Amino acid sequence: MTASERALTYFPAPRSQRYCSQCGNLLARRIPDDDNRERDLCDHCGAIHYQNPRMVLGTIPVWEKQVLLCRRAIEPRHGYWTLPAGFMELGETTSQGAARETQEEAGARIEMGPLFAVLDIPHVDQVHIFYLARLTDPEFEPGPESLEARLFDEDEIPWDDLAFRSVSTALKLFFSDRARGVFQIHSDTLLRGPEPVPAVSPPFLADPMLGLLTTLTIAAHEIPQELGDFIVLVNAGFTRRKALLFNVLSSMMAIVGGLVGYYLLAGSRQWVPYVLTLAASSFIYIAVADLMPQMQRRTTVRESLPQFVLIVAGVLAIFAVNSVFHRHAHGLAARQAAPAVTAADPGAAPPPSAP
Ligand SMILES: [Zn+2]
Ligand SMILES: [Zn+2]
Numbered sequence: 001m002t003a004s005e006r007a008l009t010y011f012p013a014p015r016s017q018r019y020c021s022q023c024g025n026l027l028a029r030r031i032p033d034d035d036n037r038e039r040d041l042c043d044h045c046g047a048i049h050y051q052n053p054r055m056v057l058g059t060i061p062v063w064e065k066q067v068l069l070c071r072r073a074i075e076p077r078h079g080y081w082t083l084p085a086g087f088m089e090l091g092e093t094t095s096q097g098a099a100r101e102t103q104e105e106a107g108a109r110i111e112m113g114p115l116f117a118v119l120d121i122p123h124v125d126q127v128h129i130f131y132l133a134r135l136t137d138p139e140f141e142p143g144p145e146s147l148e149a150r151l152f153d154e155d156e157i158p159w160d161d162l163a164f165r166s167v168s169t170a171l172k173l174f175f176s177d178r179a180r181g182v183f184q185i186h187s188d189t190l191l192r193g194p195e196p197v198p199a200v201s202p203p204f205l206a207d208p209m210l211g212l213l214t215t216l217t218i219a220a221h222e223i224p225q226e227l228g229d230f231i232v233l234v235n236a237g238f239t240r241r242k243a244l245l246f247n248v249l250s251s252m253m254a255i256v257g258g259l260v261g262y263y264l265l266a267g268s269r270q271w272v273p274y275v276l277t278l279a280a281s282s283f284i285y286i287a288v289a290d291l292m293p294q295m296q297r298r299t300t301v302r303e304s305l306p307q308f309v310l311i312v313a314g315v316l317a318i319f320a321v322n323s324v325f326h327r328h329a330h331g332l333a334a335r336q337a338a339p340a341v342t343a344a345d346p347g348a349a350p351p352p353s354a355p
Helices: 003-009 094-106 165-180 201-206 208-235 240-266 269-296 301-335
Strands: 028-030 039-041 054-063 066-072 085-087 110-121 126-135 146-152 186-189
Touching: 054 094, 054 110, 054 165, 066 094, 085 094, 094 110, 094 126, 094 146, 110 165, 126 165, 165 186, 208 240, 208 301, 240 269
Parallel strands: 054 126, 110 186
Antiparallel strands: 028 039, 054 066, 054 085, 066 146, 110 126
């Protein structure tokens, strides 16, 4: 999996869509008559595209005193342990969906038990529902979405390597109920946990692909620039070691700024468009006030022609990269149809995604 695929997989499903899935025309976002919140409306065919939370269904499969867990073979949270669970399919009941996921991910034969936990995860627009289940035999075969499946005693549960907070919550409730000898139906709400930190923050918050492109563009600009700074420092009498140190120190400020920006903006996403506008206008300012006057000094055709060719090549490169990545993103969305449980983990949790 490439970095760009990873970035996409880790991100939540969009809360709005651009084009009408009925007629293909551009959608408008506004409050319909007799409604109280914004929807994606098609002014061409009249369709209203409602977005509603997704249901994730799973089981806590038990064999004697042990619980069955699967190690994920898919992103997000590849390699981490989970209870068998996945997105509800059309036309099935919650109990059927939970049984199906257990069959698909663990290859286990089970007897379904009663409803056990309903976990609301509003910041990713998901509801996770777990049923109790009993394995009818200790034979199971992990499906393609699992690296392995095995039974755990309570004191063997890999708490630090669980894929999702909903899984650890369901397991804790299960073991505490079992210790008391009474299984109840639980409902709980999991609030937003910490998220990982991509390199260039506001574009990443807007769209991982925009973030990746911005990072590549900045790298292409910064690496020659930093080399230039290094040479300036050496010419000014710095030793190479000292010049490198100062160069690294000043560059590190970009990481500090990125982290601060990401965490400040993650809590208040309504500011992202304004910060993006500010960032974009800063780039335009640098181009107009700094780079273009430098170009004006080269007045002969011999000097300015290569420059013009390079600028055109740069514009074409952006165009090419953009169209390649765009198609790439759609291919990934199609492959991602595989079910995945998603809710931020208490530790270094990725922002969850939905296929
Ligand atoms: Zn339409
Ligand atoms: Zn698209």
